[in-house]
Amino acid sequence: MRLNGAPPGPGPGDGPIRADDLPPSARDAVAGLWRYRERVEREAAALFTGLAADLAAAGLPALAARARVAADDEARHAVRCRAIVDACRPGLPPLSPRAVVVAPRDPGDGPPADAGRRALYTSVAMGCVTETLSCALLLAMRDAARFGPSRAAIAGIVKDELEHSRLGWAHLAAVAATGDVTWLTPHVAAMRADALRHDVAELPTTEAAGPGADDAAADLSSFGILPRARVTIVVEATWRDVIVPGLARHGIVAAPAGEG
Numbered sequence: 583m584r585l586n587g588a589p590p591g592p593g594p595g596d597g598p599i600r601a602d603d604l605p606p607s608a609r610d611a612v613a614g615l616w617r618y619r620e621r622v623e624r625e626a627a628a629l630f631t632g633l634a635a636d637l638a639a640a641g642l643p644a645l646a647a648r649a650r651v652a653a654d655d656e657a658r659h660a661v662r663c664r665a666i667v668d669a670c671r672p673g674l675p676p677l678s679p680r681a682v683v684v685a686p687r688d689p690g691d692g693p694p695a696d697a698g699r700r701a702l703y704t705s706v707a708m709g710c711v712t713e714t715l716s717c718a719l720l721l722a723m724r725d726a727a728r729f730g731p732s733r734a735a736i737a738g739i740v741k742d743e744l745e746h747s748r749l750g751w752a753h754l755a756a757v758a759a760t761g762d763v764t765w766l767t768p769h770v771a772a773m774r775a776d777a778l779r780h781d782v783a784e785l786p787t788t789e790a791a792g793p794g795a796d797d798a799a800a801d802l803s804s805f806g807i808l809p810r811a812r813v814t815i816v817v818e819a820t821w822r823d824v825i826v827p828g829l830a831r832h833g834i835v836a837a838p839a840g841e842g
């Protein structure tokens with residue numbers, strides 16, 4: 583079996599890809615990536631639970647209900663990630679979720695005092711930035727994934743992440759329709775940096791297999807690990823073509839890719 587350059591999806595004559603087909607170092611890389619994603623999904627569940635409370639306190643019950651559903655979705659995503667870990671490294675214990683806070687980094691800038699502003703900051707950071715980037719990356723992963731547990735997880739997760747992204751954009755549009763949201767402009771660069779750190783920089787990638795890895799370890803796209811170069815292309819295109827213009831529609835100015 584040759585993984586490099588494998589076409590998206592199984593083709594005629596292709597047998598199923600199994601974890602046992604991978605050398606141990608590549609199996610570790612696959613398990614490591616999905617264990618990290620499992621942790622991020624648990625952290626996202628906690629963030630959406632907090633967002634739901636703030637949205638309810640801000641008098642936005644319909645959006646609060648969507649945030650509660652999102653929290654449940656994220657917990658389910660963690661279970662899907664665990665299925666891949668178990669397929670590659672049975673018994674590998676989960677990473678403990680971190681106490682992730684979505685708020686302005688500089689205390690001098692805030693954080694926004696009232697629940698409404700706090701909720702909007704969270705919605706934009708999570709929905710408009712993180713989840714929008716995540717959708718684009720998952721769609722790219724879906725095109726390349728051929729390993730059964732990875733395909734199942736990606737297919738199940740991506741449709742939920744699209745809704746989580748829509749939740750953020752819907753909240754932003756609703757607030758912008760009746761008030762000024764441009765106070766978010768100075769915070770967009772930090773939102774982008776946080777999203778890239780959690781969803782990109784800390785993720786194991788192909789390079790995690792290390793120099794000198796054999797051919798099978800050189801491209802793990804079939805298992806849901808995109809090459810770093812591909813991740814960069816998808817992130818920059820999504821930032822430039824979706825997120826920057828989406829924020830600009832409401833008067834929020836975001837720096838072009840690579841400057842934020």
Ligand SMILES: [Fe+2]
Pocket residue numbers: 623626655656659739743
């Ligand atoms: Fe998720």
Ligand SMILES: [Fe+2]
Pocket residue numbers: 626656713742743746
């Ligand atoms: Fe999500």
